[in-house]
Amino acid sequence: MTPFVTIQNLTKRYPPRNGKGEGILAVKNLSLTIERGEIFSLLGPNGAGKTTTINMMSGLLEPTSGEVIIGGYAITKNPLAVKKLIGVVPQEIALYPELSARANLEFFGKLQGLRGEELAKRCDEVLEFIGLRDRQRERIETFSGGMKRRVNIAVGLLHKPSLVFMDEPTVGVDPQSRRNILEAVKQLNQQGMTVLYTTHYMEEAQELSDRVGIMDHGELIACGKQIDLIQQTKVRDAIVLKFLPEQVAQAQSILRDLPFITDLECEGDLGEKLRILSDHGRQALPHIIRALDDHNLIPSAIQIVEPNLEMVFLQLTGRALRD
Ligand SMILES: Nc1ncnc2c1ncn2[C@@H]1O[C@H](COP(=O)(O)OP(=O)(O)OP(=O)(O)O)[C@@H](O)[C@H]1O
Ligand SMILES: [Mg+2]
Incomplete structure (x- = not known):
């Protein structure tokens, strides 16, 4: 038509x-x-x-x-x-x-x-x-x-x-x-x-x-x-974990080599958050929690951010939509 x-x-x-x-x-x-x-x-x-x-x-x-x-x-x-x-x-x-x-x-x-x-x-x-x-x-x-x-x-x-x-x-x-x-x-x-x-x-x-x-x-x-x-743009799931600022480096080293994780980035005003990028966010989550728990490291907040149009824009242009 x-x-x-x-x-x-x-x-x-x-x-x-x-x-x-x-x-x-x-x-x-x-x-x-x-x-x-x-x-x-x-x-x-x-x-x-x-x-x-x-x-x-x-x-x-x-x-x-x-x-x-x-x-x-x-x-x-x-x-x-x-x-x-x-x-x-x-x-x-x-x-x-x-x-x-x-x-x-x-x-x-x-x-x-x-x-x-x-x-x-x-x-x-x-x-x-x-x-x-x-x-x-x-x-x-x-x-x-x-x-x-x-x-x-x-x-x-x-x-x-x-x-x-x-x-x-x-x-x-x-x-x-x-x-x-x-x-x-x-x-x-x-x-x-x-x-x-x-x-x-x-x-x-x-x-x-x-x-x-x-x-x-x-x-x-x-x-x-x-x-x-x-x-199409292969934007990945993101899992954002919040810690005390002094815990972030340790969390990073624990999580770095886990399966399903493709990238780790610090964010937040105090660097108190860890953004974990994964092709399979939901599968990665139990591994993440278990590994942290083994080290008695409990995040104060966990957020799963599903890929959205904002991320598509970011990936295509390197900028946020509202920059
Ligand atoms: N009458 C005009 N004369 C010269 N340049 C113009 C004119 N109108 C728009 N532009 C320029 O053309 C470009 C596109 O502007 P346009 O207004 O179409 O964007 P927009 O996506 O609607 O933006 P916004 O979200 O701010 O409304 C901008 O660089 C703007 O400065
Ligand atoms: Mg306009």
């Missing part, structure tokens, strides 16, 4: 500000597909090129080269047909602060071609969906960060798009609003909406996505199902 979204060799070079030099190559030759009905996350640190990619996909920014095809329409050739299919929730909150939530929705709804009863009905529905129906007459400038984010999301949903782009929709919100937003994304997806979600939070990509594209410095450095990405 043809994918719902196909991105082919998409590239964006921003022109240099002073007309000199080569400018910034923000997206480099990016290709990927998104299937109808999936939640696809673009995960990457600040400046990776996520917003630039989304802006090219929504027709806001002209690609330097390459093409985006959504629902069979090429964005550069048939932008209006694409715009009917997509809803955009921009990273920067785009609302009129002095207008009420409802007035903002009515304004943006009209821009999207909604009128009369249909507009009123859709405003009611999206306000209900974001849980702000009882606050709809209040001005945006009196709202909390999380409430503004929710209205920002509602704007992108007004015309019932088949595909919604959500660009870091949880930045700057409290944990409860963040939870609400993540649940809303899942609910929209269950109702059949395809979602392209960008984030620099590994946990969000991990919780939401069917497939993940990892971006760094404008390039897609990995793409696929989470489990496949983790397996």
